[in-house]
Amino acid sequence: MLNVAFKLCQTSANQSLFGKTQFIFLYVCSIDFHVKKSSFFIVSVEFAQAEIQMVPSNTITLENPDDMASMRKLLDALEDNDDVQHVWYNWENEDEYEG
Incomplete structure (x- = not known):
């Protein structure tokens, strides 16, 4: 939505x-x-x-540290790409990742 x-x-x-x-x-x-x-x-x-x-209509919580690391790596790659203007996601517990 x-x-x-x-x-x-x-x-x-x-x-x-x-x-x-x-x-x-x-x-x-x-x-x-x-x-x-x-x-x-x-x-x-x-x-x-x-x-x-x-604005996400639902959010997800990642529990597995490997999943969190993969998601953080993906978000970093998207944010570093000059062709990407905006990055939106529904990862709820991003602040719990300690990578």
Whole structure:
């Protein structure tokens, strides 16, 4: 499923709502991206980041250290490749890998 992630930063228009600088993550269907983004500009909300991203509908947990090493090696190779622009994955416990 392709979703859109908006990261909004606080402006004077929404200061009374938050009270201090915070971020909101808003997920919408990719078809609605430009419509939703435009509606926030109308009320003077400023974006720190607004982009289309892949958001996994399910995640996987790798238990085997060899599987973790293989996955880390694959991700490193993809991220180092100049022809690859974005890498999305659904590996949930990446921070547990100690390789």
